[in-house]
Amino acid sequence: MIDEPEPRRQTPQELRGLVGSANIPTLLMVIYQVTRDERWLRPPYLPTRSKGLGDHDSGGLPEPVQEEIRAAGVRALLDLQDGRAPAIALPDPEQTRRMLEACVGEPVDRSYGEMFAREFRRRAGADDGPARPVRGGSDLRVLVIGAGVSGIIAAHRLERMGVSYLVVDKHDAPGGNWLDNRYPGAGVDTPSHLYSFSFAPRDWTQHFELRGELERYFADTFDRIGARPRTRFGTEVVRAEFDEGRQLWDVELRDSDGLRESISVNAIVSAVGILNRPFVPALPGLELFGGPSFHSSEWNDDLDVTGKRVAVIGSGASAMQIVPAIAPSVRGLTVFQRTPPWVAPFEKFQQPIDPGARYLLRTFPLYRTWYWLKLYWQFGDKVLDALRKDPDWPHPERAVNARNDGHREFFTQYIRDELAGREDLFGKVVPDYPPFGKRILLDNGWYRALCRPNVELVNEAVTSVVEGGVVSSSGAVHEADVLVWATGFTASRFVSSLEIIGRDGQSLREAWDDDDARAYLGVTVPGFPNLFLLGGPNSFPGSGSFMHFMEVQMRYVGRLLTCMFDLDIRAIDVRKDVFDEYAELVDRTSATTVWTHPGTDTFFRNSRGRLVFVSPFRNVEYWTRAQSAGLEDYEIVAAP
Structure with a gap:
């Protein structure tokens, strides 16, 4: 699926320009695997532990250290480009675990070694299981x-x-x-x-x-x-x-x-x-609505909501993507939220991958594989360890363990920063359950959309539908031209x-x-x-x-x-x-x-x-x- 290899060999100067956009922790693993030089797995080159779900491109390292890593990265990539075999062809389970531990800047238990070593082989193109046709x-x-x-x-x-x-x-x-x-x-x-x-x-x-x-x-x-x-x-x-x-x-x-x-x-x-059987609540009056009314998964490509009053019922993953996308063009947007979601920063939302990084990911399987392993840890078990209940944790009403409570503090401060003084919204959007208790969402402009003058957040359920809108649990009627049911699936x-x-x-x-x-x-x-x-x-x-x-x-x-x-x-x-x-x-x-x-x-x-x-x-x-x-x-x- 990767495009054809680059038509010519890159010069050292060209590679130097390309590694300028490399992810430093990933590049560091390539250097070590190519050279097997132990100094690259020791200070001052070890990346710090990343915060949140970001790529941590700098590794948290000072710029002079990053420059030294980039220079060594060029030499390692030139060796790979010339067809020289890396000093460690395929890391064994313990080597893989140890390298990943250095890459992500935090302990990785030995139980992960076998899994990550096998995934390394598979994604580096060395193994995808038995290819022989089975008998019969x-x-x-x-x-x-x-x-x-x-x-x-x-x-x-x-x-x-x-x-x-x-x-x-x-x-x-x-x-x-x-x-x-x-x-x-x-x-x-x-x-x-x-x-x-x-x-x-x-x-x-x-x-x-x-x-x-x-x-x-x-x-x-x-x-x-x-x-x-x-x-x-x-x-x-x-x-x-x-x-x-x-x-x-x-x-x-x-x-x-x-x-x-x-x-x-x-x-x-x-x-x-x-997640393919839409759920729309059977509310009184649903058939009375005079305009388009549909589940989010049934959005018609021909629908134009420009200048219309739109009601989005729900505040989950689909609403999180729809609301920021249409808020600038609609006349009015009413969002109905029963339970607010916990939302994490989304630092690379809709950002293009830099051409240099794309070249490295496309051309060098070692770089691409280590980048995948790093992402897997970042979005996988690193997060899951914060989701286990600690029976000795004294505040189970707000978190399930100390690390989970740290996530609560981080996300809460992020919400405060994004709302920029909208205290009227703050109380509505901060959840009262532990982080990750429901699906964690990534912020693609959700809070900034809620701050727009044409957007209203209603912290009530929709209880019925009328010809020109919906009725919320307080009895208030909310006018709308379009109803979008972002109410999930069975x-x-x-x-x-x-x-x-x-x-x-x-x-x-x-x-x-x-x-x-x-x-x-x-x-x-x-x-x-x-x-x-x-x-x-x-x-x-x-x-x-x-x-x-x-x-x-x-x-x-x-x-x-x-x-x-x-x-x-x-x-x-x-x-x-x-x-x-x-x-x-x-x-x-x-x-x-x-x-x-x-x-x-x-x-x-x-x-x-x-x-x-x-x-x-x-x-x-x-x-x-x-x-x-x-x-x-x-x-x-x-x-x-």
Whole structure:
């Protein structure tokens, strides 16, 4: 996916200009790996610990030290450009951990060594798992439901395994949610290089890409992995039932014209996602409104809100992007907020990546890999460690531990600074629950938009709709020409778009008692052989890279399928005792996280209050468990 290499060798002077925009901690790791000179991992070159979620480009080092690192970086990059092998070709787990510790300026536990070493190999192009076709794989057929992020990952893995597969998707192109969410300002709040497939690096132009470029990325990747000829767009799965006698899934498909077709497959990989079923509250008078009224994920490209009065109901992730994008052009904007979000600084919002940094990321896999590892730590387990409850912490009403309380102070001061004297807003926008208790959002101009004279923040729920606007809980009528329901999705009802019937005629919805979904590693459920879920219950990272999490899951599924095919096993079903033990561990661990704090109400939990959406584990804990799990956790399903 990276563009073709530069047409000519860069001179030392040209490289010196390019490294002027390098991320110093990342460049330092390249220097050490190329030279193995220990002085680069000692003062005065060690970066300081970064604050917040920024790139920490300077490493917190004095300018003369940065200049020395840049000069050494030019020499190291010249060696790589000339084809000289680095002194450390592939760092082992302890070397990787030690180097990352130096890079991020804080301790990295030894338990992370193996995970980061393997990710280094994969992203540096040295290893992506077994490439050999599995025995008998071409004689068996796997159905992949969905061509979004998870579906692309599944197709890539199956393609490498030589397994016959079919992808079906209701859309007319790959991309999943990014095809639906077309509202103004839609984009990622994860750094672009972190929101990337390991097998498809991209020459990103912005630190946080917008929807249009992401859509192109998914389409390009889909074509390059060879999935398009094996895909049927405009097609939905209506029903799937396991035939134990034939050990096959019988699947009913429906195309965009309503025509139905039945196929049989050996296994199903569900990549249907979860944030794709819009939730709009059934309020009195909803049908009375005279103007456009729609969920944020159903924004019409032809809609022009210039000069109109717009009401945005909700203050979550979608509203956070929509409000700043339309505030300058609308006549009036009323934002209805029930619970204020915690918001972190977004220092590189819509900023282009400097051409020099783009060149380094595009041309040198070592630089690109260390930059990814640094981002992974910054947005992953570094954050998650602040989300565990400390039973001895004396102020559980405001935070879950001392570090979490530090985040509260930092974010609160940031809000005060952004509001610039608007004390009337301050009391409305500062949350009364611990930071990260709900999804943390990144500030893309939210507070400054709220300060605009044409924007009003109403700290009340909308209770009904009238012809010319909405009514809030105080009884006040708020006039509007357009209603945007930024009210989220039915996130606790996994795989709700189709009916799945397993052994003994039980439906998956019955097994989960509607919204109480559970799955071993978020992937498999007893009674549903050869059904594998990507992005199943409790398998979304609480913080970090969703793309990486889904790749970990699909590599696990790929190992299971390889064992099955190699051993000529037709069907497997996760053992009930394994499933129950894992479910108990999930609940026990969930109780230690901020997401079960009594002061929060989040889509991470179901109607019973149980955490079902995010993984309660640190990323390394989940990775280690998925890496070590295998066929021994399953029983072989024999035909009757």
